[in-house]
Amino acid sequence: MFHPRLSHSWAVPPKGAARKGRKTLLNGLIATARGLFDSPSGIEREAVFAPNYLSPCAGGLYVVGDVHGCFALYHQIETVIAAEVAQGKAPATLVLLGDMVDRGPDTAKMLDHLLQAPPSGLSRLCLRGNHEEMMRRFLNDPNEDAAWLEFGGAATLTSYGITPELWHSTRRTRRRLLLEAHIPQYHFDFLENLPHSAQHGTVFLSHAGLNPDAAPDAQTAYDLLWSRSTADRTHMPCGISHVIHGHIPQSIIDCSKPMIGLDTGAYATGVLSALAISATGRARLIQTAADRHSPIITDVASFSAQ
Numbered sequence: 595m596f597h598p599r600l601s602h603s604w605a606v607p608p609k610g611a612a613r614k615g616r617k618t619l620l621n622g623l624i625a626t627a628r629g630l631f632d633s634p635s636g637i638e639r640e641a642v643f644a645p646n647y648l649s650p651c652a653g654g655l656y657v658v659g660d661v662h663g664c665f666a667l668y669h670q671i672e673t674v675i676a677a678e679v680a681q682g683k684a685p686a687t688l689v690l691l692g693d694m695v696d697r698g699p700d701t702a703k704m705l706d707h708l709l710q711a712p713p714s715g716l717s718r719l720c721l722r723g724n725h726e727e728m729m730r731r732f733l734n735d736p737n738e739d740a741a742w743l744e745f746g747g748a749a750t751l752t753s754y755g756i757t758p759e760l761w762h763s764t765r766r767t768r769r770r771l772l773l774e775a776h777i778p779q780y781h782f783d784f785l786e787n788l789p790h791s792a793q794h795g796t797v798f799l800s801h802a803g804l805n806p807d808a809a810p811d812a813q814t815a816y817d818l819l820w821s822r823s824t825a826d827r828t829h830m831p832c833g834i835s836h837v838i839h840g841h842i843p844q845s846i847i848d849c850s851k852p853m854i855g856l857d858t859g860a861y862a863t864g865v866l867s868a869l870a871i872s873a874t875g876r877a878r879l880i881q882t883a884a885d886r887h888s889p890i891i892t893d894v895a896s897f898s899a900q
Contacts, residue, residue: 797836
């Protein structure tokens with residue numbers, strides 16, 4: 595998900611922002627997101643990517659929206675999911691829809707956690723978002739792709755201990771070495787190897803949705819990571835009942851439509867959302883926030899993956 599440019603380098607949301615003016619913040623994000631980087635340069639529009647096909651599990655499917663470096667919120671969500679899986683004594687699949695990095699304070703901690711083994715009974719799949727793609731490009735060429743710093747990358751570098759003073763005082767020719775000294779190689783590798791999409795039965799999963807006029811295995815990087823033009827489409831490719839995506843901030847999650855967006859602007863609103871889909875097709879919405887001690891879990895009667 596994209597957010598407004600920072601007014602100055604390395605700015606972070608003020609304390610308490612998660613609890614104040616959430617609706618105003620989210621509406622601002624929605625308006626700004628529609629106008630930024632609709633056609634980013636260098637994005638593959640010809641190469642196509644087939645989804646990772648996920649085997650159905652007796653414990654069902656859990657899908658988490660854009661975390662954006664908010665590790666504490668994600669940890670609450672994953673703890674709830676792990677407890678449900680342990681209680682049900684059946685394996686389940688957990689999918690993160692990309693944009694796990696940037697904007698929030700704990701990208702480094704988030705990636706460290708995702709590189710560890712998931713809780714018992716869970717298999718975890720992380721998908722590529724446009725922010726992982728921007729971060730990957732920046733790490734490979736920090737001078738060429740420096741615009742990333744203005745769209746959440748500054749907070750990410752800070753989470754690795756690279757302060758603005760350190761960054762700006764480092765010669766351009768040595769900045770790649772600075773990154774390598776602070777960011778583990780396995781974080782570089784993680785970003786390089788993230789898949790673009792997944793499919794679980796008739797449910798398609800990707801960061802930005804899909805192009806409904808193309809088959810699931812014929813989607814481009816632009817379709818899967820960047821596009822904003824298909825969120826309101828109602829027709830689906832053959833064999834797909836629903837597309838669950840992030841990327842576009844939602845004030846209300848509507849599960850009655852084929853396209854379901856789970857991005858609730860976690861870094862700005864303090865709300866992180868996940869959708870739980872049982873093996874029988876029952877759906878529940880799990881939402882947690884920085885100012886709540888326990889998540890809110892609600893049944894979603896309007897959803898049916900049958």
